[in-house]
Structure formats: C-alpha cells, structure tokens
Amino acid sequence: MIPIVQADELDTRRRQDTGTSEEEQMVAGILRRVQDEGDAALREYTRRFDRVDIAQPLVSDAEVEEAYTRVDPAFVEALRKAAEQIDAYHQRQKRQSWIDTGEDGTVLGQLVRPLERVGVYVPGGRAAYPSTVLMTVIPARVAGVEEIVITTPPQADGRVYAPTLVAAREAGVTRICKAGGAQAIAALASGTETIPRVDKICGPGNRYVALAKRLVYGRVDIDMIAGPSEIVVVADDSAKPAWVAADLLSQAEHDPLASAVLLTPSRALADAVANELSQQCSRLERSEIAAQSLRDHGAIAVTADLEEALNTANRLAPEHLELMVEDPWAWVGKVKHAGALFLGPWSPEALGDYVAGPSHVLPTNGTARFSSPLGVDDFIKKTSLIAASRQALLRDGPAVEILAEAEGLTAHAASIRVRMDKEDPHV
Numbered sequence: 001m002i003p004i005v006q007a008d009e010l011d012t013r014r015r016q017d018t019g020t021s022e023e024e025q026m027v028a029g030i031l032r033r034v035q036d037e038g039d040a041a042l043r044e045y046t047r048r049f050d051r052v053d054i055a056q057p058l059v060s061d062a063e064v065e066e067a068y069t070r071v072d073p074a075f076v077e078a079l080r081k082a083a084e085q086i087d088a089y090h091q092r093q094k095r096q097s098w099i100d101t102g103e104d105g106t107v108l109g110q111l112v113r114p115l116e117r118v119g120v121y122v123p124g125g126r127a128a129y130p131s132t133v134l135m136t137v138i139p140a141r142v143a144g145v146e147e148i149v150i151t152t153p154p155q156a157d158g159r160v161y162a163p164t165l166v167a168a169r170e171a172g173v174t175r176i177c178k179a180g181g182a183q184a185i186a187a188l189a190s191g192t193e194t195i196p197r198v199d200k201i202c203g204p205g206n207r208y209v210a211l212a213k214r215l216v217y218g219r220v221d222i223d224m225i226a227g228p229s230e231i232v233v234v235a236d237d238s239a240k241p242a243w244v245a246a247d248l249l250s251q252a253e254h255d256p257l258a259s260a261v262l263l264t265p266s267r268a269l270a271d272a273v274a275n276e277l278s279q280q281c282s283r284l285e286r287s288e289i290a291a292q293s294l295r296d297h298g299a300i301a302v303t304a305d306l307e308e309a310l311n312t313a314n315r316l317a318p319e320h321l322e323l324m325v326e327d328p329w330a331w332v333g334k335v336k337h338a339g340a341l342f343l344g345p346w347s348p349e350a351l352g353d354y355v356a357g358p359s360h361v362l363p364t365n366g367t368a369r370f371s372s373p374l375g376v377d378d379f380i381k382k383t384s385l386i387a388a389s390r391q392a393l394l395r396d397g398p399a400v401e402i403l404a405e406a407e408g409l410t411a412h413a414a415s416i417r418v419r420m421d422k423e424d425p426h427v
Contacts, residue, residue, distance in 0.1 A: 001278050002294040004270050007263070007303040007312050027182045027211045034186035039193045045183035052154045052178075057194050059160055059176035067165035075163060079170055082355040083134050089357030090142040093376035105389030114144030115379050117196060119188035119220075120173075121203035122164055124153035124180060129204070130167035135359040136202045136223075136374065137171035143379035148173050149198060151188060153180025181205075185212035189220050202361065202374065223374055227365035228257035228297070230319040231349055232338075234309045234331075235264045235273075239324040243345060244269070245276035247322060250350050252293035253286040259297040261316065263309040270300045310334040317368040320349045339368045393419060 033041045039057060046054050068076070099109035120136045123129055137148050150173050152164055160178055168176050177195050179187055185205075189212075191197030201213055202223040213222045231251040235244050248260035264270055281290050303309040310331060313321055317337035325331060328343040335341055339362030340352050353360045361374035388396075397416045404412035 002298045004300045007301045010301045030182045031186040035190040050153050052158050054178050057177050064165050064169050067162040070162040071166050085357045086138045090139045090376050104391040106392040107387040109385035111383040115199040117147040117198045118145050119149045119198035119201045121205050122152040124161050128161045130163040133167035134171050139376050140379040141172050143376045145379050149175045151177045151179045151184035154178040182208045182212035189216035229254040230259045232261045232313050232318040233322040235324040237266045238326040241272035241276045244273045245280050247348050249290050252290040256292040258293045262300040263312050265303050265305050270302050317366045319362045319364045337368045339363045
C-alpha cells in the first residue's frame with residue numbers, strides 16, 4: 001500500500017497543481033463576468049455548477065437559527081470549546097501601535113490597524129469543514145476586523161451545510177453567502193449588489209478556487225494558495241506503530257493528492273507501521289481516498305539516524321510535522337521548516353486541526369520554508385509614523401540631499417534644501 005524506501009530515495013519534489021491554461025482562462029472569464037454583472041452572474045454560475053437556483057444569495061437569520069435544530073447539541077458544545085481555545089491562543093498574538101520620542105524631539109512610530117472587511121471561503125462539497133470557519137474567522141475577529149463575510153456552496157436543497165452555519169454564528173460572522181467556486185472568489189474580490197468587496201480572502205478550496213485567488217491577488221490580499229494536505233512523522237522505536245499509522249491516515253483521508261510520510265531510523269518500526277496502515281485503512285469510511293494517497297504520494301523512509309530524519313523533514317518543509325520520539329524537546333532546535341510542530345505521543349495532528357488553539361490554516365507544498373500559519377498578523381496592516389523635529393532635519397538633511405542627487409532625484413533633494421536655509425524665519 002505504501003512504499004518503504006531509503007531516505008535518499010524519497011521524492012521531495014513539490015506537487016503544486018496550478019491548473020491548465022484553459023482552466024485559467026475559464027476562471028478569468030468568471031471573474032470578469034461577476035465583476036460586470038454582479039448577483040445575476042453569481043446566480044447563473046450557481047445554477048450551472050452547483051445545480052441550485054438561488055433567488056437570494058444571502059443566508060437569513062432564520063436559516064441560521066434553523067441550522068441549530070439540525071445539529072447535535074454535543075457538536076455545538078465541542079464547537080464552543082474549540083472557539084474558546086482558538087480565541088485564547090490568538091489573543092496572545094495581538095500587536096499594539098507604538099510611538100518613540102527621541103532626544104531631539106523627533107517622533108517615530110508604527111500604527112497598527114485591522115483590515116476593515118475580510119472574506120472567508122468555506123468548502124461545502126465533498127469536504128465541508130466548519131472547523132475552517134473557526135480557524136479563519138476567530139484570528140480575524142481578534143485582530144479587530146469589523147466585517148467578516150463567508151461564502152460557501154449551497155447543498156442540493158438550496159440550504160447551507162448546517163454545521164457551517166452554526167460555526168459561522170458562533171465565530172461572529174456578519175454575512176453568509178450561498179456561493180462557491182471561482183464565482184464566490186470573484187464576488188468577494190469585486191463586490192456585488194449583496195456581497196461587499198473585501199480587503200482579504202482566506203480559506204481553502206478546489207483548484208478553481210485556488211486559481212481565482214491567485215488571479216485576484218493584487219486587487220485584494222489572499223492568505224495563501226493552499227496545496228494538498230501534508231504530514232511528516234519522525235519516529236523512533238519508542239513510538240507505537242498503531243498511533244503513527246493513525247496519524248498518517250488522518251491526513252491521507254483528506255484527498256488522493258495528500259502526502260503522508262514517515263521518517264524513522266528503525267526498520268522494525270517501518271514494517272510495523274506499514275502493516276498497521278493496511279489494517280486501519282481498510283476500516284476507514286474514506287478508505288479509497290486514503291489508500292490512493294498512501295500509494296501515490298505517501299512513503300516510509302528509513303534513515304541512518306534521527307539526525308538524517310530531521311534533515312529530510314526540513315527539506316520537505318511539511319505542513320504538519322510530528323516528533324514521536326523518546327525526547328522530542330531535544331530535537332526542536334533541529335526543526336527549521338514546518339507549518340505546525342507536534343511534540344510527543346499525546347499530540348496527534350488532529351488535535352491541532354480542531355481544538356488545540358493555533359489556526360489549522362498552514363503553509364503547504366514546501367512553502368513553510370518562507371511562510372507562516374494564519375494568525376492575527378494576517379488581518380492587520382501597519383503604517384509608519386514620522387514626525388521629525390527641526391533639529392533632526394537640519395542634522396540629517398544634507399545626507400538626504402547627497403543620496404537623492406546620487407539617484408538623480410533632484411526634486412527630492414530640493415524638498416530638503418528649501419528647508420535648510422537657517423536665515424529663513426520659517427526654519
């Protein structure tokens with residue numbers, strides 16, 4: 001089911017599915033039409049792609065209230081527990097504006113301001129993730145974003161998946177729209193009669209959603225172009241094979257393109273995990289998806305030692321990295337690139353997906369080499385503040401003149417020079 005290889009045989013190439021040129025042209029056409037025709041285009045694309053006729057794109061309060069009657073009270077309780085812990089974690093990320101006054105009277109500082117409006121795309125097809133609502137909306141709310149808009153595809157009966165609506169209400173969403181695919185991204189980026197234009201779009205989606213996010217970047221900000229889910233487990237003989245296999249399958253069941261990799265210096269553990277994967281996978285509801293993921297994109301790599309295992313993990317720069325070793329804290333300093341790091345046998349990746357606290361929106365496809373998990377910083381912007389004193393300008397002005405003249409920007413130099421006449425009563 002899953003290949004067992006040596007570490008130097010492991011394929012560390014990236015698997016970014018960016019879509020074909022024909023798909024990009026189609027998505028670009030959708031973006032233009034929604035921009036030009038607004039809600040009319042949105043409704044037509046919903047009929048065409050989702051096979052649902054939506055008279056009113058916005059979800060009403062009554063629909064949200066009705067959704068609560070369609071979910072188990074235990075789900076609401078678990079949702080509220082997760083929301084509380086996600087909020088507590090992200091409260092610690094909040095930044096403050098700062099101002100510093102120098103001895104010469106110059107004031108320098110930084111103003112921290114939240115984005116005004118954010119859009120969140122929530123999948124609603126084969127994979128519906130109400131947890132993604134919490135993991136995107138709560139950091140935005142903590143940052144101070146005033147208006148948060150969700151778009152999510154309607155189901156065949158025209159309603160939105162009830163757990164998603166409940167999650168949206170619990171997280172503090174202000175507007176929910178029945179729209180999916182590239183057309184939803186277009187609506188968020190351009191605005192329609194019922195959907196306001198946002199400043200930033202977050203959330204996962206299929207390849208058309210990813211293409212649309214890439215194409216609208218620049219008009220609005222985006223969180224990232226998410227690739228298939230990834231997990232790397234570094235384990236030694238202290239790890240329980242059944243637990244390692246369960247954690248690998250927790251990501252493999254997401255998508256046939258998901259990647260689940262075990263790195264271990266123990267051939268005995270490698271064989272035991274491979275056996276566990278076969279047994280456990282056959283019992284899963286999504287066994288076909290998980291089996292294809294393990295077969296096509298999974299691997300168990302036998303390394304010379306844990307040092308080589310960590311070096312290999314750094315080359316992979318995975319979305320999720322588990323250290324299931326005897327002393328995980330001893331190896332934390334060796335980790336250079338990972339979206340989220342899980343330490344020890346009691347920290348399965350699934351804990352991070354739902355209730356641990358950090359957002360589960362993480363860099364994929366090796367981008368953990370240069371990017372970070374979604375957090376409060378993604379929903380703020382910073383403005384530099386400069387209030388120079390007369391003394392500072394007279395002191396630093398000549399250096400500005402020299403640098404500006406070297407760049408041929410004589411008006412820059414002149415704007416300094418006009419202020420440098422010490423005989424001028426205004427100076």
